[in-house]
Amino acid sequence: MKIAVLGAGGVGGYFGARLAAAGFDVTFVARGKHLEAMRTNGLRVISPLGDVTVEDPKAVDDISKVGTVDLVLVAVKLWDTDTAAQSLKPLADQGAAVLSFQNGVHKDEILTRYLPEKSILGGVCYIAAVISEPGVIAHSGTMQKLTFGEYDGTQSKRVQTFYEACQKAGITSEISENIRRLIWEKFVFLVGLSGTTASIRRPIGPIRDNPRTRALLLDVMREVVAIGRAKGVDLPADFAEDRLQFCDTIPATMTSSMHHDLERGNRMELPWLSGGVSEFGAQLGIPTPKNTTITQILELYAAGSKQ
Known part of the structure; x- marks a missing residue:
């Protein structure tokens, strides 16, 4: 499963690093000093559950440089959702699933304005993590969970594949039949x-x-x-x-x-x-x-x- 992580902050950086460390093909879309640090020193996660360092992460400054992927994890701030959704259309048109772990209930409504409804999965994340310094994600506590699913409640192959990836990466995860x-x-x-x-x-x-x-x-x-x-x-x-x-x-x-x-x-x-x-x-x-x-x-x- 090829995964793009749009927004490599506390949420995207943490879960993306866990997936990359488990051997999955993960490309991070980041910017500024955080991107520079990732390219120079790698991406590091400091966590009570065990630290992780991705020595040479695939990191780009624009989603257009990601290439073809199976899944995009969206973890940008809510005010960037419109811009992010528009940038994801080429990937969604190529068949990529889009799974937002942003806060609130507006996120997927915004995504559906720009993307095919069939491309969007529903998701919720539970974690306390922040960028403590460029290139470093600090995880507080032991909670780290992703819950996701199809909006129609079906057990699709793409949902099952991502669930298996999370299990391999040591991420607590759950498939929901009522994600809304x-x-x-x-x-x-x-x-x-x-x-x-x-x-x-x-x-x-x-x-x-x-x-x-x-x-x-x-x-x-x-x-x-x-x-x-x-x-x-x-x-x-x-x-x-x-x-x-x-x-x-x-x-x-x-x-x-x-x-x-x-x-x-x-x-x-x-x-x-x-x-x-x-x-x-x-x-x-x-x-x-x-x-x-x-x-x-x-x-x-x-x-x-x-x-």
């Missing part, structure tokens, strides 16, 4: 975690322990569940309560990438997280006061102070 629901399940938790940690500027521990901020976290997630159910996703009515219990099981120091981006002055994925929930609510006539307020609070920081 799983994407929304993660979205409920992600919006709750990102919205509260970024607006409160604290990790999940203090937020879940304080009665008022705990109630805010629950309300934020309830709004996401209401939107999902209105859009036809089969989420249980009390799924936000389930995710609140899940929040009690994660490390107290855990925070969101959006919180990290806020603190570093980076651009944030706000318009596709709490902002996306607020926009869905306006379209559907469903009140989303908590997510709308979070969006308003963070609006002045969404573009990043470095812009």
Whole structure:
């Protein structure tokens, strides 16, 4: 299986490195100092599950230089999805499957504007990993899981082949027969975690322990569940309560990438997280006061102070 990884950051760099180290033909599409470091010193993953170094990774600066592949893993930031989708059309037209592990629920809707619907697989990733320095990916904790599947629920050959590749690479993986629901399940938790940690500027521990901020976290997630159910996703009515219990099981120091981006002055994925929930609510006539307020609070920081 020939694989291209579009975006070699925390997600793409980690899983791509694991696949490359296992002997699969992986080409990374990266840029800037990270690309230079990969070409000079290789790609290194530092992980509690064992470090990995890909000595001489195949790395290019543009997807057009990848050549023919069987699968493209998309791991760019959400604001780059339109551009990425347009650049992937030649590969999709040649038969490549496209599997996005980006955040949120907008990603595949954007991909289908530019790519054949049959080329798109649904996917969700669970990992805490960042570029700690150019050419180096730092993995926090032991969670590293990919869940993916066909949107029609079939067990296709391409899904099974990628599952076997993940198993060989030591990546925890699972094939889902209802990938749309799983994407929304993660979205409920992600919006709750990102919205509260970024607006409160604290990790999940203090937020879940304080009665008022705990109630805010629950309300934020309830709004996401209401939107999902209105859009036809089969989420249980009390799924936000389930995710609140899940929040009690994660490390107290855990925070969101959006919180990290806020603190570093980076651009944030706000318009596709709490902002996306607020926009869905306006379209559907469903009140989303908590997510709308979070969006308003963070609006002045969404573009990043470095812009």
